[in-house]
Amino acid sequence: MNLYNLIIQDKEEVSLNDVFLDSHNREQLVQLIKEHTYVKELQEYGLPVNNKILLQGNSGCGKTMTAKAVANALGKNILILNLSNIVSSRIGETSQNIKMIFDKAARERSVLFLDELDQIGKARGSDDKDVGEMRRLVNTLIQLIDYYPENALLMCATNHAEIIDTALIRRFQLKINYEMPSQEFLDQFYDNLLSKFPEDLRNIERQYGISFAEAKDYAFTVVKNALIRELETKIVEN
Numbered sequence: 001m002n003l004y005n006l007i008i009q010d011k012e013e014v015s016l017n018d019v020f021l022d023s024h025n026r027e028q029l030v031q032l033i034k035e036h037t038y039v040k041e042l043q044e045y046g047l048p049v050n051n052k053i054l055l056q057g058n059s060g061c062g063k064t065m066t067a068k069a070v071a072n073a074l075g076k077n078i079l080i081l082n083l084s085n086i087v088s089s090r091i092g093e094t095s096q097n098i099k100m101i102f103d104k105a106a107r108e109r110s111v112l113f114l115d116e117l118d119q120i121g122k123a124r125g126s127d128d129k130d131v132g133e134m135r136r137l138v139n140t141l142i143q144l145i146d147y148y149p150e151n152a153l154l155m156c157a158t159n160h161a162e163i164i165d166t167a168l169i170r171r172f173q174l175k176i177n178y179e180m181p182s183q184e185f186l187d188q189f190y191d192n193l194l195s196k197f198p199e200d201l202r203n204i205e206r207q208y209g210i211s212f213a214e215a216k217d218y219a220f221t222v223v224k225n226a227l228i229r230e231l232e233t234k235i236v237e238n
Contacts, residue, residue, distance in 0.1 A: 012068060013072055014065055014068040014069045014072055015069055015072060015073070016029060016030070016033075016066075016069045016070075016073060018065065018069060019062045019065045019066050019069050020062060020181070020185065020188070020189050020192075020212055021062065021066070022185070025176050025177075025178075028174065028176055029066065029069075029070060029176070032050055032053065032070065032174065033070060033073045033074060035049045035050060036049060036051070036074050036153060037074070039150065039151060043150070048150070048173075049150050050173040050174045051148065051149075051150050051151075051152065051153050051154060051173070052145055052148065052154050052156075052171055052172045052173050052174070053153070053154065053155045053156070053172060053173070053174045053175075053176065054117075054155075054156050054157075054158070054161070054169070054172035054174070054175045054176070055067070055155060055156070055157040055158075055176050055178060056157070056158050056159075056161040056175060056176070056177055056178065057159070057161075057177050057178030057179055058159065058178055058179060058180050058211055059159050059211060059213070060210075060211030060212060060213030060214055061178040061179065061180065061181065061211050061212055061213075062178060062212055063115075063157040063178055064080070064113070064115065064157065066155075066176075067080070067111060067113040067155045067157070070111060070153070070155065071110075071111035071113075071153075074111070074153070076109065076110055076111050076153070077108060077110045077111070078110060078111040078112075078113055079101065079104070079105050079110050079111070079112050079113065080113045080115065081101060081112070081113070081114050081115065082115045082116055083114055083115065083116045083117060083119040083120050084115075084116045084119040094120070094137060095136065095137050095140040098120075098140065098141065098144065099140065099144060102144045102148065105152055105154075106148060106149050106152045108152075109149075109151050109152050110152060110153075111152075111153045111154075111155060112152065112153070112154050112155070113155045113156070113157070114154070114155075114156040114157070115156075115157045116157070116158065116159075117156040117157065117158040117164060117168075118158045118159070118160040118161070118163050118164050120134075120137055120138070120141060138165050138167075138168060141168065142165075142167060142168055142171060145168070145171045146171065156172070161175075180209070180210075180211060181211070181212060181215075183208045186206070186208055186210075186212075186215055187206070189212055189215060189216075190204075190206050190215065190219060193215075193216060193219055194219060194223070197223055200226075201223050201226055201227060204219060204222045204223065204226075205222075206219075
């Protein structure tokens with residue numbers, strides 16, 4: 001398996017303003033961007049720069065968009081790797097391929113975004129079928145993270161931080177939590193999302209208790225249906 005074929009080199013330009021974040025998360029990310037903007041100056045004073053970030057929490061709440069926005073703010077290329085797609089039956093091959101990707105990201109000073117970290121970061125010994133190979137894979141990942149250079153940025157995402165090996169969790173200097181949005185926060189999201197449409201298409205029945213991604217899909221589906229009905233009505237009338 002050639003792991004390079006599984007890298008998503010995303011060119012979508014996303015700013016931090018495009019990501020719906022609570023004030024605490026936004027403050028942490030702004031601080032992170034500033035640290036990497038002034039990395040040389042901070043290093044002159046012997047100050048460490050946070051470059052190993054864990055985004056944890058509910059799916060569809062902005063983790064991937066956050067990574068894209070940070071990369072864009074820093075003018076860095078982003079390499080996106082979904083770890084659920086790359087675990088080979090030959091674990092040694094998986095370890096070697098992951099090392100190649102880390103080396104590539106470090107060499108290019110890219111933002112490396114590992115999605116679904118829990119797929120290979122599970123606690124060592126947590127699975128009855130674990131005969132040592134998966135433990136070695138986790139150990140390899142820990143070593144790669146330990147030696148990842150400060151001038152590159154590693155961002156990992158998981159929906160299940162509770163099953164990840166604690167030694168791996170400790171490697172991340174910054175952990176940012178993503179929770180399901182409140183009704184008030186979703187209303188702000190809907191308002192922003194619908195603002196670009198004509199007024200007659202903005203008045204939709206809103207759903208709550210869902211993620212931002214689910215809200216976006218739902219809202220766009222309702223708007224599309226309403227717009228299509230309007231177009232079909234005009235055709236019949238003509």
